[in-house]
Amino acid sequence: MQLLFSVIFAFFILLDPPLISSSRHLTSLVPPTPIVLPYHGGPLLTGDSRSTLRVNLLWYGSFSPAQRSVVTDFFRSFGDRRFRRAPSVSSWWSVVSSYVDKNKTTVAKVIKLGKQVSDADYSMGKSLKRSDMKKLILRAINDNSLPSPSSYGSESVATLYFVLTASDVVVERFCMNSCGFHDSTVTSVNPRISHHSSLSMPYAWVGNPATQCPGLCAWPFAKPEYGPPTPPLLPPNQDIGMDGMMINIATILAGAATNPFNSGYFQGDPSAPLEASTACVGSFGPGSYPGYPGNLQADKRTKASYNVIGANRREYLLPAVWSPLTETCKPPQS
Numbered sequence: 265m266q267l268l269f270s271v272i273f274a275f276f277i278l279l280d281p282p283l284i285s286s287s288r289h290l291t292s293l294v295p296p297t298p299i300v301l302p303y304h305g306g307p308l309l310t311g312d313s314r315s316t317l318r319v320n321l322l323w324y325g326s327f328s329p330a331q332r333s334v335v336t337d338f339f340r341s342f343g344d345r346r347f348r349r350a351p352s353v354s355s356w357w358s359v360v361s362s363y364v365d366k367n368k369t370t371v372a373k374v375i376k377l378g379k380q381v382s383d384a385d386y387s388m389g390k391s392l393k394r395s396d397m398k399k400l401i402l403r404a405i406n407d408n409s410l411p412s413p414s415s416y417g418s419e420s421v422a423t424l425y426f427v428l429t430a431s432d433v434v435v436e437r438f439c440m441n442s443c444g445f446h447d448s449t450v451t452s453v454n455p456r457i458s459h460h461s462s463l464s465m466p467y468a469w470v471g472n473p474a475t476q477c478p479g480l481c482a483w484p485f486a487k488p489e490y491g492p493p494t495p496p497l498l499p500p501n502q503d504i505g506m507d508g509m510m511i512n513i514a515t516i517l518a519g520a521a522t523n524p525f526n527s528g529y530f531q532g533d534p535s536a537p538l539e540a541s542t543a544c545v546g547s548f549g550p551g552s553y554p555g556y557p558g559n560l561q562a563d564k565r566t567k568a569s570y571n572v573i574g575a576n577r578r579e580y581l582l583p584a585v586w587s588p589l590t591e592t593c594k595p596p597q598s
Contacts, residue, residue: 301522301530301543303528304527304528306523307528308521308522309422309520310370315374316373316375316376317424317521318377319375320381321380321425321426322404322427323381324383324386326430327430333576334501338510338514338580339375339376341574342354342374351597353574353575353580355596356585360585363522363528363540365528371522388400390433392436394469397447397467398449405451413465414463424467424517424520425468426516427467427468428470428472428509428513429469429470430472431471431474433471444516446466446468448525473505473509474505474506478504478505485499488555492555499581500563500579501568501579507581510580510581511583514582514583515541515545518583518585519539519542523539529588540585540586541586544594545583549571549595549597550595552595561597563579571595
């Protein structure tokens with residue numbers, strides 16, 4: 265079952281206050297229902313013996329080196345002691361890594377950037393189906409462009425694959441009801457590495473919304489297509505599409521880590537669940553409420569809004585994450 269990051273849900277929060285954490289300021293006389301994400305007993309992305317999750321990237325379409333560096337710096341921000349002091353990418357991830365499975369093992373505390381492969385020639389064209397994401401990843405694994413899930417010598421779930429599509433690539437249901445999704449498939453395993461003949465493999469997709477739907481998938485860096493026409497914030501990396509992608513990559517990453525096989529932490533319909541970050545969608549800082557992302561830091565030079573710092577002192581705006589410890593949505597700067 266595919267797991268959707270629903271943009272309809274994301275922007276109808278402007279009209280439906282109870283979909284945000286109970287910690288926000290509301291004018292309603294009826295208190296919102298607290299969000300709780302039940303655990304359904306399944307595996308999480310707990311990583312290997314060192315609790316490391318490896319993320320491999322497949323770039324589909326044309327991305328400039330500057331655009332790629334926005335994403336790669338994000339994934340290189342985990343585990344480096346220089347970037348652990350809050351507010352940082354690592355401190356944001358510490359909320360996600362507080363989720364535990366039935367064996368009391370936490371979500372991987374460290375993320376490492378694995379291999380990257382580029383499909384700049386649009387090998388499957390510029391109009392893709394959602395099922396094509398799986399085909400792209402499996403093809404890259406089969407031709408050894410990307411490592412297989414078992415190639416690290418561990419049978420634990422320790423690998424996640426992202427397909428990132430360029431702004432000129434049209435993806436099925438992109439901008440209609442999703443900015444990205446995560447799912448899983450089964451791949452064969454080399455018998456020399458594992459006694460299992462197959463392995464469940466989680467993967468994800470996020471698209472660049474710069475020209476297709478910035479008001480849906482790059483908010484708050486673009487004027488929203490629904491709700492009050494609030495002025496957009498300045499993006500920290502001066503690229504609305506890539507900064508919007510980073511919000512969605514972080515959202516999908518948190519959801520995949522805590523609910524990789526649709527049996528982890530989620531609330532609601534399994535076909536369109538509320539997950540670690542989508543449960544808090546629209547919240548980026550303390551004091552957030554529908555249509556207002558919250559109190560954020562502003563870069564002194566560029567005046568851009570951000571809430572965490574990563575590798576190379578790069579600034580990002582990352583979404584709030586529901587904390588299983590406090591059962592509230594926790595923005596990075598709270």
